[in-house]
Amino acid sequence: MTEPLKDLSRLCVHTMTTKPLSLRQCIDAYVQAGIPAITVWRNVLEGVGAEQAGAWLRESGLRVVSLCRGGFFPATSEEGRRKAIDDNRRAVDEAAAIGAPHVVLVCGAVPGLPLDESRRQITDGIAAVLPHAEQAGVRLAIEPLHPMYADDRSAVNTMRQANDMVEQLASKSVGVAVDIFHLWWDPELEAQIARCAALDALFAFHICDWRTPTRDLLNDRGLMGDGCIDIPSIRGWVEANGFRGFNEVEVFSTEYWGMNQQAYIEKIKAAYLKNS
Amino acid sequence: MTEPLKDLSRLCVHTMTTKPLSLRQCIDAYVQAGIPAITVWRNVLEGVGAEQAGAWLRESGLRVVSLCRGGFFPATSEEGRRKAIDDNRRAVDEAAAIGAPHVVLVCGAVPGLPLDESRRQITDGIAAVLPHAEQAGVRLAIEPLHPMYADDRSAVNTMRQANDMVEQLASKSVGVAVDIFHLWWDPELEAQIARCAALDALFAFHICDWRTPTRDLLNDRGLMGDGCIDIPSIRGWVEANGFRGFNEVEVFSTEYWGMNQQAYIEKIKAAYLKNS
Helix, strand or coil, X not given: CCCCXXXXXXXXXXXXXXXXXXXXXXXXXXXXXXXXXEEEEHHHHCCCCHHHHHHHHHHHCCEEEEEEEEECCCCCCHHHHHHHHHHHHHHHHHHHHHCCCEEEXXXXXXXXXXHHXXXXXXHHHHXXXXXXXXXXXXXXXXXXXXXXXXXXXXXXXXXXXXXXHHHHHCCCCEEEEEEHHHHCCCCCHHHHHHHHHHCCCEEEEEECECCCCCCCCCCECECCCCCCCCHHHHHHHHHHCCCCCCEEECCCEHHHHCCCHHHHHHHHHHHHHHHC | CXXXXXXXXXXXXXXXXXXXXXHHHHHHHHHHXXXXXXXXXXXXXXXXXXXXXXXXXXXXXXXXXXXXXXXXXXXCCHHHHHHHHHHHHHHXXXXXXXXXXXXXXXXXXXXXXXXXXXXXXXXXXXXXXXXXXXXXXXEEEECCCCHHHCCCCECCCCHHHHHHHHHHHCCCCEEEEEEHHHHCCCCCHHHHHHHHHHCCCEEEEEECECCCCCCCCCCECECCCCCCCCHHHHHHHHHHCCCCCCEEECCCEHHXXXXXXXXXXXXXXXHHHHHC
């Protein structure tokens, strides 16, 4: 039986969850709402810059959990792959500037490129970024994505594939971000979470819910309790394996983005305490 | 290297692919187009009846490949599970009446019911239907569904899970329908196709394509060549393992259903020869 969540001390919200808000507005709203931690998406750094963002974040007292997102390594040309590696190095620099201990990687896929070839290019890409990341003290978290994104977002679609990659790369700076939206169906999830923890690679835990019906492949995620995922059980699996990090609420939802975001943040807090 | 398809001799079309057409219209149109085989969905039997449908089909000369679909075994009540078993027995009778050697099973799932519990209920449900199926000489083909349908359509989402179930049920009348839309991303697909063939359980092969972007979770499948699936490679895997059955075109597409269906059937034939 998973221990219920009694307070907000391990709650983190992704800036993309409250997409209508700018970084400045996210910081103010989260602090005001008593949310202790934030994951910053790169789009909210545009026009602000990582240095300024870092100053705001340090001054706010918010704990910065991750920078989202790097990745997208596979490409059909050498130049495309090189550009991706350069962009990931910049993501590492931005993470360092805002105080994020890791960059979450949406690893990438190219329609028509065989998935095993994409995975080879992903492994090579991460290996190429690693020295820069290690030097900066920033870790890289491979996020397996749901198989419905295997065409153009990620060729890493199961926990086993992410763990295999972590083993292959053999660096303490490479781990996994477990997102229950992507992995709740994975028949090996519990066993592979244990394997990931044994590898000391369980870097992050993302929560939301799977709606029935899911009306859009991208932007119809539910808040915890809106759908069918047994969130407490999966949280129990990561905690049983020693995970004590934040529970990061990452919800892409056209419906929720249409709400008053202050009211939505209160809804997030209630759903977090009741259904996670 | 997979042998190119030189003619239509192994082409089968699902009635659902040409959803605007009645069974009578499908039969006439497929015969007219030189398509040798048909898979019949149960909706087109409504108002016709399996006996009449069987008479039409025998008279047409079309080969009947499958009846779609049985399954949906899991339920939250004993009564619900019993009704599902009864309905699957009726599907077996309908398959026998139309001359279909097997019923394709979309195994079912219930939002909130743990997936392993759903799989237990599926295995029990198939076991309960089996004596009737064996007596009727109709086989049951488990179709693994894409993980994006794990909430309410099927708790069987990989080839490995289907093969595990086949082994557990240990009957020559239980096998697998491989649908590339559902399984193209499966990292174990090639190996598990070989395992399935070794079990003598490779009953059916369904083709279509995965569009980028896929605009709807249900009804935006592509015709062969519209998307990113390497169809010849997967067809090569089933053929290398001895499969000589039909290549069944199963496309749910609001877009294609909006076309003149005669013109669409010609498009299917061209896509079949060029891109499968």
